[in-house]
Amino acid sequence: MSDAEARARRIVTDAPTDLIVDRLAAELLRTYGITRTELFQVDYRLAELLPLGGGESVTGPGHPAWYAFDHQEPMVADGTGWFPVGMRGERRGVLRVSPAPADPAARAELATIAAVLGHELAAVTSTTDVYLTARRSRRLTLAAEMQWELLPGRSRIRPSFALAGQLEPAYAVRGDSFDWSDDGHRLWLAVLNGFGEGVAAALLTSLATFALRNARRAGLSLADQAALADQAIYAQHRGRQHLAVLLMEVDLATGALTAVDAGSPHLIRLRAGAVTQQVLDKQFPLGMFDGTDYREQRFQLARGDRLFVVSDGVVDAAAGRIRYGESALDRFLRHTGPLEPLDAVRSLIGDLRAFVAGDLVDDAVVVCLDWLGPQPENGPDQ
Structure with a gap:
């Protein structure tokens, strides 16, 4: 130097x-x-x-x-x-x-x-x-201020994975969100499809996010993390409000992925140019009923796999009576392979804005995860 x-x-x-x-x-x-x-x-x-x-x-x-x-x-x-x-x-x-x-x-x-x-x-x-x-070209709504402060960041890179996410409408998002953490051995990812409007939706998402973090930091399994957050939301709202979430955990040494689908957003895999909707066991959203037990599913990631998690606000985006839909989403995602995750996310959001000719009306969250393959445990963090 x-x-x-x-x-x-x-x-x-x-x-x-x-x-x-x-x-x-x-x-x-x-x-x-x-x-x-x-x-x-x-x-x-x-x-x-x-x-x-x-x-x-x-x-x-x-x-x-x-x-x-x-x-x-x-x-x-x-x-x-x-x-x-x-x-x-x-x-x-x-x-x-x-x-x-x-x-x-x-x-x-x-x-x-x-x-x-x-x-x-x-x-x-x-x-x-x-x-x-x-950083803002206009004023954030109060709910959006809460949501952005809740995020761990917008992108993350380590030797074994690259990750990015975005919320829309960025200056007025209400309940959709995401959270992630890694410890060099495992990556945890939660994508939340919010419920409700305005500050009430942001408060519900905040409660779910902190409950999931509390359970994760206590060393609980993915299913138990969902159960604890479910209990926290039900205790507060008695089933009147609930929240859909997809929880994922990736073993960074093997690429083994564990998932819990609690009424979750869509999980889509891009492998060797082919787009596949990952089939998940649909389970109750968090907070819908008292004492729900959640089940884990396991999948194996292949080196070079790209996963997208998108909320209903993406596929349901509409221009007049025309819905964006799964087919358009699959076609678009197929062409994102050469892009870095943040660029892929930004490109998809841009396509949605062009489709609706402006900002989205309903909340949408997009998260992109690239599995780059197992790396040496002491590889450089970026």
Whole structure:
């Protein structure tokens, strides 16, 4: 690591939370002669790159900023450099610098500094509203604010898997959600198809998510996690409200997948270009009845498998009286193979928006999981 890179790292980690980019800009001016440094964050819809200090957003898909964001590679065009800002697969945006240094070593250092910035933004986001406020092009509804705060992130990459998810309508989502966690040996994934409207739906999803997390962190099996969350919801609502969820657990050493379908969203597998609806044992949604017992199913993933989990809001999206439907969904998913999970998710959401000619009316959640195959236990985390 060069002295310049080390100083920039210290500046980023030591700066006041609201002045991280300003202090970094001053350091890049001193060290690299960069006169303009600007952070662009991707918005909640994955449709705009919004400048932290306000101003014109970047929306055009052919823009160098989007190339850097989409490919997670630095891009230099017309003397301006765009460097991906993210953390462990979670894409936050891009860092704009101009004039971009001509020296390849300096550009490599800037790429590392942008990655450090991504980690630091993740560390401070819970302590300041500066970066969250700048990520939105319009006001979030209260229910949507609750739902986005509940998420573990929007994408995740490890040597054995890649994962991404998105909620729609992004600025007004109510009850659909997802949750995930991994410990290097197992990956847990929950996709929730919410019930109800507004804040009531967000509260129900929050209760289910925290109940599932509590059970998972207690080391309970997948079936027992569903049972505990079921009891928590029933105790609160006595069957008047319920919630559909698909729970999955993947053994990262073998690719063995365990699932519990509690009235769940759709599970679709893309293998070698073929799309298959995964048949699941339909069981009662969480909170519908008192003391429901849940059963687990087991499947074996093959290296290169891609799984999509989509809620009813995807297949039921309608343009007038025409429903998007399973056939259109299957046809579209077949063409997502070359895309990274986040790009596949964003592409599907974009197709839905085009189909309905605007934002979706009903909630929709899309999650994409790529099984890359067993990897060495101490492989690098990204």
